[in-house]
Every structure is written in C-alpha cells, then in structure tokens.
Amino acid sequence: MKHLPVLKTSGRARPRSPRRVGVILLAVGLMAYFLLPAWAAPESKYDSLRLYTEALLEVSQKYVWPKQEEELIYGSLRGMMNSLDPDSSFLTAKEYQEYLQGAKEIPAEAGVVLVVKKNLLTVASVIDDGPAARAGLEPGDHIIKLDGHMLRNLTTQEANRRFQGAPNTKLKVQVLRNGEVKPLDLTITLQPLSLNTVTAQHLEQNVAYIRIRYFNRETPGELTTALKNIKKQQPPVKGIVLDLRNNARGAMEDAVRSASLLLGNQKVLLAKGRSTKTEESYPGKDRDLIFKTVPPLVVLVDEGTARAAEIMAGALRDQARATLLGVKTLGLCGLTKAFPLEDGSALVMTVSECYTPKGEKIQGKGLEPQVPAKTAEEAKAKDKTSSKEMTPAQDPWVKQAVDLLTSGKSKQVAQKEPASPGTR
Amino acid sequence: MVRKSWRWSGVALVLGLGLGWMFAGPPAVFGQNSNLPASPRSMPASLFPSPVSDAKLKVFAQALALIEEQYADPKPTKDLVYGAIQGAVGTLDPHSSFMTPEEFRELQIETKGKFSGIGIEITLKDRILTVVSPIEGTPAYQAGLKSGDQIVKINGAPTKNITLMEAVKQIRGPKGSKVTLTINREGFPKPRDFAITRQIIPIRSVKARILNDGIGYIRLTNFQDQTDNDLQAYLKKMKQRLVPFKGLILDLRNDPGGLLEQAVRVSDEFLSTGLIVYTEGRNRSQNMRFYARAGQEGKVANVPMVVLINEGSASASEIVAGALKDQKRALVMGTKSFGKGSVQTIIPLEDGSALRLTTAQYFTPSGVNINEKGIQPDVVVEEKKPPADKSLQKLRDEIITRHIRREGITDKPWNQPITPAELEKDLQLQRAVEVLRHWPPKNLAQRPAPQK
Numbered sequence: 001m002k003h004l005p006v007l008k009t010s011g012r013a014r015p016r017s018p019r020r021v022g023v024i025l026l027a028v029g030l031m032a033y034f035l036l037p038a039w040a041a042p043e044s045k046y047d048s049l050r051l052y053t054e055a056l057l058e059v060s061q062k063y064v065w066p067k068q069e070e071e072l073i074y075g076s077l078r079g080m081m082n083s084l085d086p087d088s089s090f091l092t093a094k095e096y097q098e099y100l101q102g103a104k105e106i107p108a109e110a111g112v113v114l115v116v117k118k119n120l121l122t123v124a125s126v127i128d129d130g131p132a133a134r135a136g137l138e139p140g141d142h143i144i145k146l147d148g149h150m151l152r153n154l155t156t157q158e159a160n161r162r163f164q165g166a167p168n169t170k171l172k173v174q175v176l177r178n179g180e181v182k183p184l185d186l187t188i189t190l191q192p193l194s195l196n197t198v199t200a201q202h203l204e205q206n207v208a209y210i211r212i213r214y215f216n217r218e219t220p221g222e223l224t225t226a227l228k229n230i231k232k233q234q235p236p237v238k239g240i241v242l243d244l245r246n247n248a249r250g251a252m253e254d255a256v257r258s259a260s261l262l263l264g265n266q267k268v269l270l271a272k273g274r275s276t277k278t279e280e281s282y283p284g285k286d287r288d289l290i291f292k293t294v295p296p297l298v299v300l301v302d303e304g305t306a307r308a309a310e311i312m313a314g315a316l317r318d319q320a321r322a323t324l325l326g327v328k329t330l331g332l333c334g335l336t337k338a339f340p341l342e343d344g345s346a347l348v349m350t351v352s353e354c355y356t357p358k359g360e361k362i363q364g365k366g367l368e369p370q371v372p373a374k375t376a377e378e379a380k381a382k383d384k385t386s387s388k389e390m391t392p393a394q395d396p397w398v399k400q401a402v403d404l405l406t407s408g409k410s411k412q413v414a415q416k417e418p419a420s421p422g423t424r
Numbered sequence: 425m426v427r428k429s430w431r432w433s434g435v436a437l438v439l440g441l442g443l444g445w446m447f448a449g450p451p452a453v454f455g456q457n458s459n460l461p462a463s464p465r466s467m468p469a470s471l472f473p474s475p476v477s478d479a480k481l482k483v484f485a486q487a488l489a490l491i492e493e494q495y496a497d498p499k500p501t502k503d504l505v506y507g508a509i510q511g512a513v514g515t516l517d518p519h520s521s522f523m524t525p526e527e528f529r530e531l532q533i534e535t536k537g538k539f540s541g542i543g544i545e546i547t548l549k550d551r552i553l554t555v556v557s558p559i560e561g562t563p564a565y566q567a568g569l570k571s572g573d574q575i576v577k578i579n580g581a582p583t584k585n586i587t588l589m590e591a592v593k594q595i596r597g598p599k600g601s602k603v604t605l606t607i608n609r610e611g612f613p614k615p616r617d618f619a620i621t622r623q624i625i626p627i628r629s630v631k632a633r634i635l636n637d638g639i640g641y642i643r644l645t646n647f648q649d650q651t652d653n654d655l656q657a658y659l660k661k662m663k664q665r666l667v668p669f670k671g672l673i674l675d676l677r678n679d680p681g682g683l684l685e686q687a688v689r690v691s692d693e694f695l696s697t698g699l700i701v702y703t704e705g706r707n708r709s710q711n712m713r714f715y716a717r718a719g720q721e722g723k724v725a726n727v728p729m730v731v732l733i734n735e736g737s738a739s740a741s742e743i744v745a746g747a748l749k750d751q752k753r754a755l756v757m758g759t760k761s762f763g764k765g766s767v768q769t770i771i772p773l774e775d776g777s778a779l780r781l782t783t784a785q786y787f788t789p790s791g792v793n794i795n796e797k798g799i800q801p802d803v804v805v806e807e808k809k810p811p812a813d814k815s816l817q818k819l820r821d822e823i824i825t826r827h828i829r830r831e832g833i834t835d836k837p838w839n840q841p842i843t844p845a846e847l848e849k850d851l852q853l854q855r856a857v858e859v860l861r862h863w864p865p866k867n868l869a870q871r872p873a874p875q876k
Contacts (some may be wrong), residue, residue: 020649045501047500047502047774047775048501048504048505049485049488049501049505050774051502051505051509051773051775051777052484052505052508052509053481054773054774055509055512055513055522055779056509056512058771058773058779058781059512059513059516059779059781062705062706062707062710062769062771062781062783063516063520063706063782063783064517064705064706064766064782064783064784064785065706066706067515069480070480071515072515073480073481073483073484073512074511074514075511075513075514075515076484076508076509076511076512077483077484077487077508077511078511078514079507079508079509079510079511079512080487080488080491080504080505080507081507082507082510082511083499083503083504083506083507083508083510084491084495084497084499084507088495117585118516118585119510120551120585132860133828137561142551144550144551147868150517150518152514152518153511153514153515169634176550176551176552178576178582178584183550272496273496274493274494274495274496274498319533319681334496337494339490339494341483341486341487341490342481342483342486343479345483347487347490347491347820348497349490349491349494349495350495350496350497350811351494351495351496352496353497363496363497364497388542391693
C-alpha cells in the first residue's frame, strides 16, 4: 500500500477566530433585540441565526475567491425573499428610492411577466402582440441568459426591471423551453405596449368572446364598452367566453372594478393577513353592474393566469356561476408592502393574500377549473399554430367553451361547482 | 452554546477534508470517502479577516425579524435561513451549493460506494437533467442510455425544475424494481421511454485489455477509492503477461474525475519524481503541492505511454494527463479536455446541512490553470466521424446493440487481445497503438526518461 505524497501545508484545526465568537454573541444580542423576547423564544430561532453566521463564516474564509460581504448579505436577502413567494423581493437602497418615487412611466418594455420559481426565472405570461410575443417568447419558458450573462439569484422585481428600458433597446435572451433539446436564442426589441387591453368579437352560434390581455387602469372602462356592445346584441347572446389565459399583470383595484361590471356590489375577494384582524373584503359597486342577469359565462384560464386575472376568475366563479375552463392557474395573488431596513435597502413583502369570495385561497394554490381543457396534445397543437396567427374561432379551448355554452352544459357544471377547498 | 459551536466546527473541518475532494469532477453522482491523511497543525489566530461586519449582520437580523412579524404566511425560521444561505451561495461560482440535511444525507449514502440504482451519472446541463455517462456494464448502459441524453421524465413525472438530488433520489430504488426514464435525444423524433431494472451497482473504475504485440490498454472511468489499487493490480498482471511490455495506453476519455487523492496516486504509478499537481486557494490550508515519490513506480517506470483524452475528460483526469504531459512521461492524444479545475470541499454545518464550496483551483506542474484552459493534447486526433451514408439514429442503434451484446472494447476479459476489427472502430485508440509501435514519436520533444 502506498502512501500519499506529503502535504506541504495542511490544517485540520480551525484557526482561532475571536471575531467568530463576537459575531455569534452579536447574533444572540440581536435575537434578543429583534426577535423578542429572545430568552423565551424557542431555541430553534437562535440556532437558525447561528447556522446562518456559521455558513457565512465558512464562505468568507474558505471560498476560493474573495467576496464582498455586502454581496453575500444582499445575496442572502434575495435568497430569503425568493424563498417566500415570487412577489416578495429585496431592494437595494437605490432601488428602494426609485420604488418610493412610485410607478414611473415605463418608456418601453418587453411585454412579459416574469416570476422567479425555485430559483428559475420563468415566463408567467407574454402579453399578446407585445415585443416578447413577437420575438417568440412563450409562457413557461425559462430565461437563463440575458445579453450573454447567466441570470442567477435575481428577484422577480429585479428581473422584470431588466426587461424595461428605452424604446428600441435590444435584449438578447437565451431560453429553455420544454421539449427543446437546445436553448433558444431570441432577440426582443423593447417597445411601448399598444393601448387596448380588451378586445371583443362575436363568434358563431351567437356567443360573445372577450379577451383581456392584461389589466391596467383603463381595463374597466374598455371592458364596460365591450359589455355594453354585447348587451345591445339582438337576439341576446347565448353566453360570453371571457379569455383570461396568459394574463398575469394587473392591480387588485383594476380586477375589482372589472369584476364589478358583472357582479355589482357583490364581494369580489377577501384579503387576509397574519391575523384575522387584517382581513379585508373588497366588494364592488352597484352602479357598475351592466347586466341585470349575467349571461352564461365561461372563463378561460391557464397557468399564465395570475394576480388580477385570478381575482376576477375566482369572483366570477363564486358569484356569477361562471365556469372556469382550462388548466390550473398560477396562484400568485398577494398584496405587498415595502419595509425599509436600516442601511437604506428594503424588503418588499407579501403582507396579505387573496381568497375568493367563498374563502378559497388563491395565493400559492391557484384555481382549479371545473372543466379541464381537452387533452394536452390538442393544447400543444394550439401552440404549434402559434397563437399570433390563430383566430379565437380556431382556438380549441374557445371551441370547447362555445360548445359548453351552446349545449347548456355550462349551467350544469356551474351548479355542481365549485371545486371548493373541501372537495380538493 | 458558543463552546458547542466550536466543537462542531472542528468536526466540520475534519469531515470536510475527509469528504473533501469528491467533487473534483463535474457533478458526479457518486463518490467515495477518501482517507486523505492530514497532519494536524494549528494555524495562527489572525490569518483571516472578519467575515461580516456587525452592521451588515444587523441588517440581516432586522430583515429576518420583519419577515417573522409581517409575512402573510408564517414560515419556520429555519426555512428562511436556508433560503438566505442558498442566496449567499448563489452569488458564488456554479459549483458551489448548499445542501439541506436531507440532501447531505443522500450524498453520504452515495459516498459509501455501493448503491442500488441503474448506473448513470447525471448532471444539470443548462438546467436540463442530462446523462453525463452511463457507467459501463450497468443496467443503464445496457439499456442504451447515452452521454448527453436528456431525461425529460422520471416515471412519467416531468423533470423540469428538478434538482439533481431529487433526480438521483427518484432514479435510485430497491434492487429489482423498475424505473422508467423518458429520454430526449438529438435524432429522436420524439422522447422515448426506457424502462430499466435497478441493480446493485458495483463501482469499478478500471478496465483493461491487451494487444498481441506487448501493448497494454487501461481505461479509467472515474477516480474513486479503489482506482489506484485496481490499477496496480492490472499493471502487475500486464507486466507478467506482456514480455516485453512495449507500451501502455491510458484511456481517460469521458472520465469525469473524482477524488484528487486518487489522481495523485494514479499519476505516481508512472512518475518517479517531480511535481504532479498543486492547488491554490485563498486559505493557505488549501495550498498544497503533490509530488511523485521515488520507488513507487517500479512496475512500469520506462514503458512508453500514450494518454487519451477528450472533452469528457475532466478534473482528476486532467490532473493525470497534465502531470504526465508536463513531465514528458507520456504523449497526450485526442482532443482538448473539459477544463474543470476547481476543488469542492464539503463543509457540514451544525444542523446537518452542508455547504459544497469551491475552495481551490488546480494547476499542472508547469502552472497551467486547468480551470480555464483544459489540457491540450500533444497530438490532436479527432474522434471518428460517423459515415455520411448512415443516419445518426442507425449509428446509435448499432452502438447500443453492440453494448447490449457486450462487444465494447472493455466488455471482454482483460487478457483477450484487441482485434484489428475492434481497433478500427476507435480511430483515436488506433492512432495511439500506431504511435507506440513506432516509438519514440517525433512529436514528443523528449523521450520519456525517469527524471531526477
């Protein structure tokens, strides 16, 4: 048996580091201060913070290349916020100042909604006819590189900001798509989004079709126009297909106002925070109601349906007996708030979560449609024709919705509903 | 409590050295415990700067407290801290990572060297679960899985977003049970299912054959605990069988690496003196120089030697190829190697989780940073191109069939001479044999001779 060559240097014993003790003591002190009352607190909290300092110490001492401590700490904060939900983010001091100045007019953007899920930057939705859609980006794509750089450890907020900028800015992205062997290289040219968020048309068999691309402040007004036009139809429409697929952008207010057009003063959603005390409900306004009796309604949803669209879909299902058709929604529906930290950076954190009027939690779970969309193969076939060129009348899911409305089955399904929390 | 943490951290470093070098390859799925002897020596107290300033740590504690008070859905503190450590490690290189206790336990099972599975090494390449290589002679190999195959489903469940650990866990299972992998491969019109029965996978890393005219062929599939012992055994047998022992081919193609210690021992089989490899870390304890020891190489000291490498030769393979090339002990042939020259050390943390941290880089004796450049062969020989008249699919079907029929070069007993027909299928091997038959080659600046 041979022996190993002699090691020139080696160290088994850890170097004594008085700072380490200091750090741990400091951590204990901080626990006492912040995690009140530390002496009564479960030991696990103490252990957890100590674990963190231990890990950081190992990295700072042993990692082969020196690392800025700020980078490590900010990386930690990003990681911690990402582990919560895609809406929770970390903001550097500079980013926080921008955040405080409020939503700036975005000169141009990619027209895409991104979320970080399991450390992967994922395309939640691609806005119809937007720059990303024109470049060929699809919901479900994972973005791995931007302008040649690997994207790692980004928060959802940061990622979305990277896809905004001056008009005509070109972004080179590399994406992974399920079923493709090689990553795809796409170039997105940033442009302002075209104005309308709502389009409507009349389908065969006297069914109306409304598409909401995404929600903004103008959406309730545009939807009012569309619904009023439908109301004028003679003979009255047999039903309405409301297409909320691939729609992950929009504020709660816009959803509440939009849903109220069909629900009047009925409750649209519940938002619950840490204690029941912060439970709030958001009813709409009676004067917004357009139809005395809401026509039969099928709402199309998919894994790109999130936020405002999920609120609206949940409310229509619970209060107007709408039938949801498609696949399970994303389950991203929380209200966030910013909390400044003492070095000027800040946390953006989900402080309350959406529930449907009947109390089904949306955040983190998604809405299960009562009617699943037809086979995955057919959905795939849809993808292949590319949604850009396909008219709603050719869309298999729309056809399925029309069949449901004209056969009168939508009512039956809706009666049987809901896929309530109890039945899951 | 502070004292307790001290005790633990001591354990951490010893274990850290023990498990240390196993990830000296691209993410290999299995590894072995090494018994790297380390002479314990205390270090002076003030070698390292303070890791993190109090102010920054305070910001972190403030953030943690805020989340615990305000986040909509209460989370265990430990989950938050795991997220934070993951985030911190995410700012490092891609080979560094954090393992939860469950993931770390899994890793330790793997290091025992025997497991029940199908025998593939897998990695996440561009975030797609990809077969690095099927281990020869295992169910996966016999089923026809190939390097570069993408595993899109395991037992019908999509592998999108799956972690490597999770994938390993799902593919493993009790002996005799079946796992179905859905494979996407260039050339497949659509993904195809492979149903594979799990077996106990013995890890043999050394294979051998001989040629009629005194030339030996040894192939290393990875570097694990038994590699050098097995190599010695084959060298001994070859020396008895091949008289005269005219030449040796060391095939390191598609060898993803393994234990650093084994790379050093393997190199030492062929070198009598001189530097083999050195590592440099930021921490001085990671700066090591490994030398060949005189008197260890007796069996094959002067046998002319060709080392075969390709872009699948990584890490420990690159150490061996680099040392034998720099010392002019062997002619290195094939194509440029992978270029992964960083050492990962496993550092257990006190709650059973662990860090896998890049702690050092390797350099060949002449100072080549393997991490950037890989090893350049002395003689470039490309792999045999598929004939134009055959479809890729047909070609692969043939290869698979050959494997199933155990017609691969190392599927036969070691002492059965390689036939000309076998040689013809492997252009690089063929060239290596030619060079040894006409030794010394012009390309080699200096004929290998034991150096002082």
